[in-house]
Amino acid sequence: MIHVRITRGTWLLPTARGLMRSPSPRGPLSALVMSWLQGGVEPEVSAARDAFELSRAGDVILDEDRQITLWTLYELHYGGFDDVDDRWEWSAACLEVRSWLEDDLEAHLVDATQEWVDSVVGGSDPVPERLFALVEAVESPPLSGYLHRHATRGQMLEFLTHRSIYTLKEADPHSWAIPRISGPAKVALVELQYDEYGAGRPARQHAAMFARTLDACGLDDGYGTYIDAVPAVSLAGNNTMSMFGLHRRLRGATVGHLAAFEATSSLPARRVAMGLRRLGFPDPAAAYFEEHIEADAVHEQLAMRNICGQLVKDYPDILESVALGTAACLYVDNRAARFLLDAWKQGGSALLPIDGLSEVVGA
Ligand SMILES: [Fe+2]
């Protein structure tokens, strides 16, 4: 049996959704914000601004301090933390810090994907075809192919650890769009999300299926257990979804992101499932990925045509936002995939190398 053991002085408690402890800080800004959340310190926005400016140089996607701070502030809108009062969700100081971090992330995404967005906005084919064409045109690092044929058991476990941060709350960020759109696109979004949430069967909820994958692989299936092990590049993908979802003005980007997410899932899911079987993990480990081979082949059509295509038909001005969401999904997911492959190529780990934070035992 293989276990990934996460240690940081004290053993992290197994957690259920909504019962995780707040993450460890990764720099001055996150240290300050965590000190607010954990109580005892009056929020001092000017001190946060100084810390924010200090950490601001460099690539925001790889910035541990900024990404963990943003992820933590967003988590207040999901399950929260068992060591943080729920009332922090609407703290003016937290929202202000969040807005600085969001401005940097959004500006970076807009800048990095401008060419791709222009190719969609300037096209003349039907919108779903333009979005599909973008997904086709953007070359992805061969992460799923590597997991299929070459990854070691330890590397597969690292991949699952990265994925655990989002997938244990799979579909939640896109659900923010439901009250923010209307008409047939809303109906289609609810239909897709209904599937993601198990179509009336709790055991088929995709997040629950992924928890069983983790468990079958000897990993902890508690929500957020591995947050301290997962580097900024993966948190950036999570934060991108939450940023889109939590801003009504970015509702087009939320569904555009969903469309890209679904359209890049089916074939990779097949490869990962085959990789899990090649490595000898037990049957339940692959079930989540096998479910997505067929489900996401359907979902990509629903998301591209019935959600994005319909929404743009009803509200033509939303096209650029939809295109940004699609392009940003491809961009951040490709950054994360490249990060994992590069780390492994150099013989290292793609998890955070701090305080013996993670060690793969028995791989
Ligand atoms: Fe799913």
Ligand SMILES: [Fe+2]
């Ligand atoms: Fe899906």
